[in-house]
Amino acid sequence: MDGTGLSPKKTAVYEAVIELFTEGADLNNLTVAEITAKAGIGKGTAYEYFSNKEEMIAGALFYAMKNVCQSLCRRFEHEKDLCAKVDFILMDMEEHFANTNCFFRALHVLMDHSAISAKLREMVRKKREDEIVFMDLVRMLVDKEMEDVTGLAQEDREYLMMMILSKIICFALYQFGANQELHLESSVMRALICRNISSEIESFKTSMIGA
Amino acid sequence: MDGTGLSPKKTAVYEAVIELFTEGADLNNLTVAEITAKAGIGKGTAYEYFSNKEEMIAGALFYAMKNVCQSLCRRFEHEKDLCAKVDFILMDMEEHFANTNCFFRALHVLMDHSAISAKLREMVRKKREDEIVFMDLVRMLVDKEMEDVTGLAQEDREYLMMMILSKIICFALYQFGANQELHLESSVMRALICRNISSEIESFKTSMIGA
Amino acid sequence: MDGTGLSPKKTAVYEAVIELFTEGADLNNLTVAEITAKAGIGKGTAYEYFSNKEEMIAGALFYAMKNVCQSLCRRFEHEKDLCAKVDFILMDMEEHFANTNCFFRALHVLMDHSAISAKLREMVRKKREDEIVFMDLVRMLVDKEMEDVTGLAQEDREYLMMMILSKIICFALYQFGANQELHLESSVMRALICRNISSEIESFKTSMIGA
Amino acid sequence: MDGTGLSPKKTAVYEAVIELFTEGADLNNLTVAEITAKAGIGKGTAYEYFSNKEEMIAGALFYAMKNVCQSLCRRFEHEKDLCAKVDFILMDMEEHFANTNCFFRALHVLMDHSAISAKLREMVRKKREDEIVFMDLVRMLVDKEMEDVTGLAQEDREYLMMMILSKIICFALYQFGANQELHLESSVMRALICRNISSEIESFKTSMIGA
DNA sequence: TATGAATGAGAATTCATTCAT
DNA sequence: AATGAATGAATTCTCATTCAT
Numbered sequence: 001m002d003g004t005g006l007s008p009k010k011t012a013v014y015e016a017v018i019e020l021f022t023e024g025a026d027l028n029n030l031t032v033a034e035i036t037a038k039a040g041i042g043k044g045t046a047y048e049y050f051s052n053k054e055e056m057i058a059g060a061l062f063y064a065m066k067n068v069c070q071s072l073c074r075r076f077e078h079e080k081d082l083c084a085k086v087d088f089i090l091m092d093m094e095e096h097f098a099n100t101n102c103f104f105r106a107l108h109v110l111m112d113h114s115a116i117s118a119k120l121r122e123m124v125r126k127k128r129e130d131e132i133v134f135m136d137l138v139r140m141l142v143d144k145e146m147e148d149v150t151g152l153a154q155e156d157r158e159y160l161m162m163m164i165l166s167k168i169i170c171f172a173l174y175q176f177g178a179n180q181e182l183h184l185e186s187s188v189m190r191a192l193i194c195r196n197i198s199s200e201i202e203s204f205k206t207s208m209i210g211a
Numbered sequence: 212m213d214g215t216g217l218s219p220k221k222t223a224v225y226e227a228v229i230e231l232f233t234e235g236a237d238l239n240n241l242t243v244a245e246i247t248a249k250a251g252i253g254k255g256t257a258y259e260y261f262s263n264k265e266e267m268i269a270g271a272l273f274y275a276m277k278n279v280c281q282s283l284c285r286r287f288e289h290e291k292d293l294c295a296k297v298d299f300i301l302m303d304m305e306e307h308f309a310n311t312n313c314f315f316r317a318l319h320v321l322m323d324h325s326a327i328s329a330k331l332r333e334m335v336r337k338k339r340e341d342e343i344v345f346m347d348l349v350r351m352l353v354d355k356e357m358e359d360v361t362g363l364a365q366e367d368r369e370y371l372m373m374m375i376l377s378k379i380i381c382f383a384l385y386q387f388g389a390n391q392e393l394h395l396e397s398s399v400m401r402a403l404i405c406r407n408i409s410s411e412i413e414s415f416k417t418s419m420i421g422a
Numbered sequence: 423m424d425g426t427g428l429s430p431k432k433t434a435v436y437e438a439v440i441e442l443f444t445e446g447a448d449l450n451n452l453t454v455a456e457i458t459a460k461a462g463i464g465k466g467t468a469y470e471y472f473s474n475k476e477e478m479i480a481g482a483l484f485y486a487m488k489n490v491c492q493s494l495c496r497r498f499e500h501e502k503d504l505c506a507k508v509d510f511i512l513m514d515m516e517e518h519f520a521n522t523n524c525f526f527r528a529l530h531v532l533m534d535h536s537a538i539s540a541k542l543r544e545m546v547r548k549k550r551e552d553e554i555v556f557m558d559l560v561r562m563l564v565d566k567e568m569e570d571v572t573g574l575a576q577e578d579r580e581y582l583m584m585m586i587l588s589k590i591i592c593f594a595l596y597q598f599g600a601n602q603e604l605h606l607e608s609s610v611m612r613a614l615i616c617r618n619i620s621s622e623i624e625s626f627k628t629s630m631i632g633a
Numbered sequence: 634m635d636g637t638g639l640s641p642k643k644t645a646v647y648e649a650v651i652e653l654f655t656e657g658a659d660l661n662n663l664t665v666a667e668i669t670a671k672a673g674i675g676k677g678t679a680y681e682y683f684s685n686k687e688e689m690i691a692g693a694l695f696y697a698m699k700n701v702c703q704s705l706c707r708r709f710e711h712e713k714d715l716c717a718k719v720d721f722i723l724m725d726m727e728e729h730f731a732n733t734n735c736f737f738r739a740l741h742v743l744m745d746h747s748a749i750s751a752k753l754r755e756m757v758r759k760k761r762e763d764e765i766v767f768m769d770l771v772r773m774l775v776d777k778e779m780e781d782v783t784g785l786a787q788e789d790r791e792y793l794m795m796m797i798l799s800k801i802i803c804f805a806l807y808q809f810g811a812n813q814e815l816h817l818e819s820s821v822m823r824a825l826i827c828r829n830i831s832s833e834i835e836s837f838k839t840s841m842i843g844a
Numbered sequence: 845t846a847t848g849a850a851t852g853a854g855a856a857t858t859c860a861t862t863c864a865t
Numbered sequence: 866a867a868t869g870a871a872t873g874a875a876t877t878c879t880c881a882t883t884c885a886t
Contacts, residue, residue, distance in 0.1 A: 009846095021324075024324055025324065026323065026324040026325045026326075027324075028239040028240075028323075028325060029239075029325065031879085031880060031881080032880075032881060032882085033880075033881090041846080041847090042846055042847040042848060043847075043848060043849095043881090043882085044846065044847050044848060044882090044883080044884085045845080045846050045847065045848095047881095047882070047883080048845070048846075052881080052882085053880095053881065053882090104322070108319065108322065108323070111315070111319060111384070112237060112239075112319075113232070113235050113236060113237040113238075114237040114239060114240065115237075117237075155399065159403045159407075162381050162385070162400075162403070162404075163407060165381060165384075166377040166378050166380065166381040167377065169377050169380050169381070169384075170373045170374065170376070170377035173322075173373065173376065173377065173380075174373060188366065189370070189373075192370050196374070196411060196414075199414050200407070200410070200411070203410055203414075220870090220871090242854085242855065242856085243855075243856060243857085244854095244855080244856095252871080252872090253871055253872040253873060254856090254857085254872080254873065255857085255858080255859080255871070255872050255873060255874095256870075256871050256872065258856090258857065258858075259870070259871075263856080263857080264855090264856070264857090431866095431867095443746075446746055447746065448745065448746040448747045448748075448750075449746075450661040450662075450745075450747060451661075451747065453858085453859060453860080454859075454860060454861080455859075455860090463867080463868090464867055464868040464869060465860090465861085465868075465869060465870095466861090466862080466863080466867065466868045466869060467866080467867050467868065467869095469860095469861070469862080470866070470867075474860080474861080475859095475860065475861090526744070530741065530744065530745070533737070533741060533806075534659060534661075534741070535654070535657050535658065535659040535660075536659040536661060536662065537659075539659075577821065581822070581825050584803045584806065584807060584822075585803060585829070587803070587806065588799040588800065588802050588803035588806065589799050591799065591802050591806075592795050592798060592799040592802070595744070595798075596795070610788065611795075614792045614795070615795075618796060618833070621833070621836055622829060622833070625829075625832050625836075642849090642850090664875085664876065664877085665876080665877065665878080666875095666876080666877095674850080674851090675850055675851040675852060676851080676852065676877095676878085677850070677851050677852065677853095677878085677879075677880080678849075678850050678851065680877095680878065680879075681849070681850075685877080685878080686876095686877070686878090846886100847884100847885100847886085848883105848884100848885105848886105849883105849884095849885095849886105850882105850883085850884090850885105851880100851881105851882090851883085852879105852880100852881105852882105853879105853880100853881100854878105854879090854880100855877100855878090855879085856876100856877090856878090856879105857875105857876085857877090858874105858875090858876085858877105859872100859873100859874100859875095860872105860873105860874100861871105861872090861873105862869105862870105862871085862872085863868100863869100863870095863871090864868100864869105864870095864871105865867100865868085865869100865870105
């Protein structure tokens, strides 16, 4: 999955960026010098593969998000239902801070007004069909869960996606400790979220049958 | 509420920053020159009131967030229940893009690793009791809704706060068009979110009685 | 001697500058804000009495040098000979670090290429007859010592002045610890310098008689 | 002696600084822009070789002082005695105003309270054994002259160093015309100084035999 | 292809001086 | 007369990008 045709230099740059921001660097203040030093290549070399700094960083975010999502996608396939799958995602986020980080940074950057942001949005827009980003993951979750429900409106599908997305953001927010005022334990939080999704889905299905 | 003893120059800087990012500027690439030009004061003057650029920007975010929250807080008081209040908040966000912007930017910055972020977090930590920031607003919503529920654990309270927060973020995400893949109409989205919150609160209350 | 017609504001500025550089401030990096704050007056006020910063600092140096020299001049009058007088000066420098400081700083600045330097040199050039600066002190020492030597050429007089001056600079250098490589004790140093001056004067007188 | 492993850019900066202050610039008001313009390199380039302005200027002073001292040291070796050597130094100072300038500026800066001063002092403290600065030159003069005098106390050695240093300062003072009141001719001055040092040494040696 | 030395545009910050009160 | 808020020119330093090797 690394050998997707990426030149080793490009991968080195991507991994350097990811390492740097996993170490806590601020994406908006990353320098090309830092990146290439970490990547172990010359500054000029980076410019052979990227046309500017934004491309390096946005590319790295895209690369990371893709990798995390693809890996998750493969690994949660055997989980029995949506609830278990979400729990799997949350546990993964809990175990691999770097993953939360990547996922979250990407989301974060997606709504910046920075040059990096514009680039990343463009990359998501132009991505190949088989490149899975976060929203694809969530869509797959919903589609799988609802595969035998007939007559699911596009509207409903999107509502469910949003619902799940909001839960995951909720957990990420919690993990980031951005709100240090909260005292919930991680496992409790996870349980609450999963229980909640279940009941939501249940009530949704019931309401559909009723309709 | 603007006359909180703020010097006019300070306010001018704050408002310049807010205007700039409402216009779509990237907070991390704002220059002091831009800010003071917009504020109509000399570059040096800004440094009479702030000790560095970060203080100007973080201060502006804090000021805006405080203002938006205080105003919201006062205005949704008469709304009958939590659901109506959230709807009120979402409508406000819909009508005043600047509000979404401010609120969202602040949240966004809160989880950066930038210098501005650190400063803003510090400001939130050190704020006066009567300065309402976003989490206070959400806490008030929950406390009001749950005031006649006895035996609400701190844990549960926090969970509910997180739940509501995540929905609002969802709406903001949607507004920002970060998920251009979604086609829901704004009013539908709002309705869905409110319905969802209601049902969660309901099921929460039920589960408490059962317990 | 302070009531030489100096306005109290002017004196306040002078004394503030002297205090500041006695505390170790770098003359070339003194700011008007610092000076007026120390002087206890408004920044604008300083500009009522001085036309620019250089005038304040050069003025302060001139004022200090004049005061130290006048005081020394009065006090060493009763010392029996040149040697005793020089010893008196050196002891004064040893006891009052501020004096060494002032005297030295002034000399130091005299050979700068800074704006302050130009101003101070101008002040020395234009000074009133009764204002004693360092070279006057030294000249008086030489003239007194040589008063009963007939036929002392201007040339010789100047040589002697230079000779004495260089010894005093040597002592100041030593005091400043600029030559931390030297381990002589202060009193020893003083004695050596005086002995040295005596012998020079002696040999000078002898050579004159011989001539 | 320029090929001491110094990169050409570094040397260019050093030489630019020296040229600038030989032309009369004030060391404390030299700007990086001026220096790099004179050196014929880009502003940014200077920062590839120095970490700040102080390092450039202090480095230049140290470089100049070292070069002047090393060259003098080599050239006066064949002079027969201390007196001739000092005369050689003085003549060199007379002929090459730049040399006097460098030497004097360095001494001058050594007793500043500026950042440059601190840096230069540090450089002198940390210098390699084979880097000769001014005090080393003077020490060598004394040691050579006194090599066959047994029982020379450290105290005496230092006294002699001070004595010689004071004469040289005397000549520099004279040269700088800081005291434009002096009318002595240069050659006369030099003669006086040398004669004086001779007699001083003579009387010193005599006193030692007597002791 | 890979490099990193060189660059200069651009940003933050300081501070002498002015001037309205 | 005294003030200090306001200013912007000037300065240091950074860093994306280029290009000769």
